[in-house]
Amino acid sequence: MRVLVADDHDLVRVGLVMVLDAQPGIEGVAEARDGVEAVSAARRLRPDVCLFDVRMPGLDGIEAARTLAGPDVDDPLPVVVITTFDLDEYVHDALRAGARGFLLKDAGPDLLVQAVHAAARGDALIAPSVTARLLSTFAARSAATxxxxxxxxxxxxxxxxxxxxxxxxxxxxxxxxxxxxxxxxxxxxxxxxxxxxxxxxxxxxxxxxxxxxxx
CATH class of the missing domain: 1.10.10.10 (Winged helix-like DNA-binding domain superfamily/Winged helix DNA-binding domain)
Structure with missing residues (x-):
């Protein structure tokens, strides 16, 4: 399973790649420091899963996800959003943009690997600790019924x-x-x-x- 990791913080990005590379059957195929670089690499390499930080310079993870996995994309790529922020409106926007999952950066290696596997098989995973609270909070704010x-x-x-x-x-x-x-x-x-x-x-x-x- 080939995974593209995009995060503007070098230590975080390298750490995520190391965790993934340590798992049997998973390879960190490419790294990107911003959304523009991530989209370009994803289109060129067609990885099995893209792992994007929410906040990145140039093009953030939400817009990168929408570009690669949005409703209007004919052949979407699986995107998992990962963020430091526990309750962030960007997360809701990312899911609307087509992301298949949401994780906190402190979720731990096991949940990270589960999310990558889920996305690759067409499923989705949201960090259990925030699932109900996140969705119910933004449902209450939703303008459309x-x-x-x-x-x-x-x-x-x-x-x-x-x-x-x-x-x-x-x-x-x-x-x-x-x-x-x-x-x-x-x-x-x-x-x-x-x-x-x-x-x-x-x-x-x-x-x-x-x-x-x-x-």
Whole structure:
């Protein structure tokens, strides 16, 4: 798995690459010091995952994510945003821009590796410590009121929706609901189709924005 790391702080960037390189099957294929350099390298190398800091000079991580993974991108690249800030409006913007995950820089190597793997397989991961608070806070600030899907959600889809919004993994949802992993994935696919969501992050955001999850 080839990962591009972009961060304007040399020590942080080098540290992230060292953590990733130490994992079997993961290679830090390139480094970038700002968003412009990151976008150029990503388009040239087509890495499996891009790991972007939120705040970078020239072009920040949000705009870099939108350029590579936004709604209008035909062949989006998986982008994970990593930041120092626990509750930062940039994070919400990054997820809206198409990022598949959000981590704090103090999350630790295990969660970093999990996020990279999740993004590479088309899933998404948000740091569990901030998932509910982050999404519910910005849902309350959202100017637009999300509409209900044309085809109503089934009772089971509502259960899966709530679990995903609370940061549960597919395996945890399967255990909680006493169903198979493939069944959870099928429900999640159906949810994304009905809600017009591209990934589980957008599914979770919709749940919070419609008031289905409190905090």
């Amino acid at each position: 999300p509409t209900e899907p044309v085809v109503p959600l089934s009772d089971r889809e509502e259960e899966v929706l709530l679990a995903v919004a609370r940061g549960r993994t597919n395996a945890e949802v399967a255990a909680d609901l006493y169903v198979s992993l493939s069944t959870v994935k099928a429900h999640l696919t159906s949810l994304m189709t009905k809600l017009g969501a591209r990934n589980r992050v957008e599914v979770a955001m919709w749940a919070h924005e419609t008031g289905r999850v409190d905090g």
